[in-house]
Amino acid sequence: MKLPGNERIPKSSYQERLDEEAELMDSEPTADAGRNRAKNNHNIRYWSDYDRVFYHPRSLHRLPDVPDYENTEGDWMGGQETFTRYNEEHDVMEESFRLFVEECDYLQGIQVTNESSSFGGFTHxxxxAFREEFPKLPSITFSLLSSATPSSIEADDDFGLRRVLGDALGLQGLKELSTMTIPIQSPSSWSPGxxxxxxxxxxxxxxxxxxxxxxxxETATLPLRLKEGQEDTSKLCSILSWETDARFAHLGGIFPLSDSFDFRRDVGKNLYDFSALPQATVTDSDRDVFSRIDVSRGFSPSHTSSYQSWLETQRLQIRSFQAPAIPLPSSFPSFFTSLPTRPPSCTALSSLSTTKRTSILFSRYASQVDECIKRRRDMIQRMGLEIDDVKSLRDELWVLEDEFKGGESVLNVEMDEDEN
Incomplete structure (x- = not known):
């Protein structure tokens, strides 16, 4: 690829290593490479430096198994005409996805991962388009929320309030379009512990x-990809929603598990809920959980024994799967404090669960949206939103809060004079 001034962008050190691995498939990456990448984040220039993907020389995108481009040499400028024609003929929504579906022997559903701040609209x-074409196929969406945590944004913080409204609108849309949505809190809000x-x-x-x-x-959805497995996307969503018809679930897990890890002693403080707000990421109790699926990777006999003993103490019947350890690619960061280098594989426990704690998430969003309606209508209008639509959003968030919380309805929102 060349810049407009015909200056070729040099390959990153990682892309050079990736090319070397393609030529020498039997060679093993050194431990130093991963460790140096982890300790020198300032060397990372482009988002592609995080990936383990081979890119076509005429495109910023990976184009697997496209006969017209196999063994083709050239750069971005030299291939501009062909690249443009490819984009015109293979629109992402109308052509590429349809071709992908036609190649599937059995399409059990789709899995989507999106970042709501930048790609919420595109995901919607x-x-x-997917629902119009495949109305009966299930979908699972992992939605990474923005760093604006609801109920912690100041009333004059326009940028933060816009992000909160954007996240709330995104969740509202996913409720209608995705069979199961798993929101993930921004890493900047993760609680240390x-x-x-x-x-x-x-x-x-x-x-x-x-x-x-x-x-x-990857671990939580592994049962959907096992060759000998009996699970599919529809069944997984049914397991999670069988008691409540819930369309939202939580992602939690432990990574890695130390050799001395004991579930009966350590699971409560080490299993982190990535979907809950920081104030609600706690507890080994299953009282608030409706349904849960656990996937363990690389458990030792002692891990398996303590996990089974812990399961026997739980009121909830947890669906569990076992699989080999997670293989770590050469691009994986070496951030393990108990190991001198990045290991070739790693143990983990990942879980998907439907829980009453989701009510806290929707309650906080509903309260923040209500505050915007009462005090920041000017900002709502600058965003191009209708007040009535935002009121409907608030009411739907309260309904979702009530669905997960149970009990009496909380839709008795205090109305100001402008709403009467």
Missing amino acids: AFLL PWLEDLALDRHSYYHTSALFSSHI
């Missing part, structure tokens, strides 16, 4: 945080 448009004692995690580094929660997402 994509799922809307014992769950991080084996990780030197920089919560403000995308390199670190994306490695952590992507490992949990």
Whole structure:
């Protein structure tokens, strides 16, 4: 790829290593490479430096198995005409996804991961098109929320309030379009604690945080990809929602598990809920949980024994799966405090659960939206939103809060004179 001034962008050190691995498939990456990347985040220039993806020389995107481009040499400028024609002929929504579906022997559903601040609108448009084309297929969406935590934003913080409203609107849309949505709190809001004692995690580094929660997402959904497994997307969503018809779930987990980890002693303080607000990320109690699916990776005999003993003490019947340890690619950060280098694989426990704690999330969003209606109508109008639509959003958030909380309805919002 070349810049407009014909200055070719040099490959990053990681992309150079990736090319070397392609040529020498039997060579093993050195431990120093991962450790140096983890300790020198300032060397990372582009988002592609985080990936383990081979890019086509005429595109910023990976184009797998496209015959017209195999073994083609060239750069961005030289291939501009062809690249443009490819984009025109293969629109993401109308062509590429349809071709992908046609290649599937059995399409059990789709899994989407999006960042709500930047790609909330695109995700909504994509799922809307997906629903029109495949109305009966299930979907699971992992939605990374913005760093603006509801009920902690000052009334004059326009930027923060816009993000809160954006997140709330995104969740409202996902309720209608996605079979199951798993919101994930911004890493900047993650609460430090014992769950991080084996990780030197920089919560403000995308390199670190994306490695952590992507490992949990990959692990939690692993039963859907096992060749001999009997699970599919529809069944997983049914397990999570069988008691409440819930369309929102939580992602939690432990990564890694130390050799001495004992579930009966340590699970309460080490299993972190990435979906709950920081004030509600606590507890080993199952009283507030409706349904839960656990996936364990690389458990030792002692881990398995203590996990089974802990399961026997739980009121809730937890659906559990076991699988080999998570293989760590050469791009994975070396942020393990108890190990001198990045290990080739890692233990983990990841869980998906439907829980009453989701009511706190919707309650906080509903309260923040209500405050905007009462005191910041000018900002709502500058965002191009209708007041009546925002009122409907607030009311729906209160209904969602009530669905997860149970009991009497909380839709008795105090109305000011402007709303009468």
